Amino acid sequence: MHKISGFIRKHVDHPPQAGPKTESATSSPGSAHAGPPIPFPSAKDFFRFRRQRGVNLGSWFVLERWISDAPFRSAIGPAQSDLDVARGPNAQQVLEQHWDTWITEGDWTWIADKGLNSVRIPIGYYHLCGADPSVLEGTDFVGLDHVFRGAWERITNALWTANRFGIGVLIDLHAAPGKQNRDSHSGATGEPRFFNKANMTHTIRVLTILVTHLTAFCQSVDPPLPNLLGIELLNEPQQDPSLEQWYKEAIYFIRRIDPSIPIYIGDSWMTDHYAGYISSNASTSPFTVLDHHLYRCFTHEDISTPASQHTKHLTDPKAGTPQMLSRVAQKLESAGGALIIGEWSGALNPGSLRDVGNEDSARREYVQAQLALFERHCAGYFFWTYKKEQAGDKGWSLRDAARAHIFPYRVGLGGRDKVLREDSEWHVRRIQARDKALGEHQGYWARYPGHYEHWRFDEGFLRGWDDAWLFFRSISSLPPSPFIPELGFKGPWVKMRLKEHSTAKGVSNLWEYEHGFLQGLQAARNDLTGLLLAK
Structure with a gap:
């Protein structure tokens, strides 16, 4: 077993009295450090605390067939998840070719040129087996380390490459042991089994492995990489009575490894509730960020609401969503936390566009309304998703939305x-x-x-x-x-x-x-x- 993995096992099973010393995001000028004083704010502070205007690199590591179909062509049935691909023929070759071609140097250039300063990278726990094979023990992916071991080097290389472009990276655990929701983007098909003791404990171990190896990698580069924005503990977990306590335990163990790293948690679409959770735990968990996902294209109400009304509901300060974001953002800010929109898009259901004369114009107004709302209340936001294999989806693909001028030519303050x-x-x-x-x-x-x-x-x-x-x-x-x-x-x-x-x-x-x-x-x-x- 790796030495680092042994350290992790020891500390997850037996909480340490004090964690290893790391640079604190709240250190002040003149704080004591072992070695030369670190200037404040450091490059790491500028990355982590600045407003994040970002995009999700969807289907790079955690695959979704509706975004990238090619890797699924040799998958076993039902051919909808990473596990289906991994059990198919030539899976290692299929995945490594996809990893090496889905996001390239030109994509990083395009993202930076748009004024986007951050990316959210969804990964599965099995993508960490190249750093520590023990993450697969007792899971659906046991025995598949040869398929996924090459992912870790590519994840760390993404951090290094992003830094060259001034882009921060938020690592999002999109697929946890046992699946935290019913969707196939949680790594496998079938019902979620995350909420049992074994899977929840193992996920904490996975997260400590992730944080330990990421921080070690960032420190191993000369000069150290400053652009790791934080860790998102779980993507879109379904609500469960045990989730709140699990968050508390996961944060405890991560803070023992790196007290300064920002920790992002999903709100399970119970935004006020988890804002209250962060507020009540502010003294023991600084820099905790709440992630809310905003889509208006899935429910029956969404389908029957015209595009113009969706836009109006986002621009009217008395409407439900602006009221909620304002309320939650203020509560979190006063507690030392923050609110982000980890996923959003320009997608509208065809029912909302039924009587629209110009669909591009309607989408453009909808996107602009969202951007203005997020800029007003949120510390950051990440469009879902960067691109799709099949071009032309101006609602979900940022590349296509920008090409159609639905997404602005550039975002943020720039050019001066x-x-x-x-x-x-x-x-x-x-x-x-x-x-x-x-x-x-x-x-x-x-x-x-x-x-x-x-x-x-x-x-x-x-x-x-x-x-x-x-x-x-x-x-x-x-x-x-x-x-x-x-x-x-x-x-x-x-x-x-x-x-x-x-x-x-x-x-x-x-x-x-x-x-x-x-x-x-x-x-x-x-x-x-x-x-x-x-x-």
């Missing part, structure tokens, strides 16, 4: 790096914005007698403004890109700054510092937007 380099009035506008905000803050609270410390608002505003501009200017710290990064995961970032501030200056009236910080962030963002428009 020169504006940042030549901006000499930054500090003047900073003080002007602070004075205005502080005056309004003091004026408002003067109406309510009480003990205040408005200097905390002052400090918070300036810190927030400065941090926002740290991200804007970090464009020069990342691989070449015309797109300007911005702080997206405000919840965990603000909690980190609050901890620094309270340690140095006490804990009274911290709400003023936090209010000032958030206003400083927004003022800086408004300032940059105005600067870009003026030029």
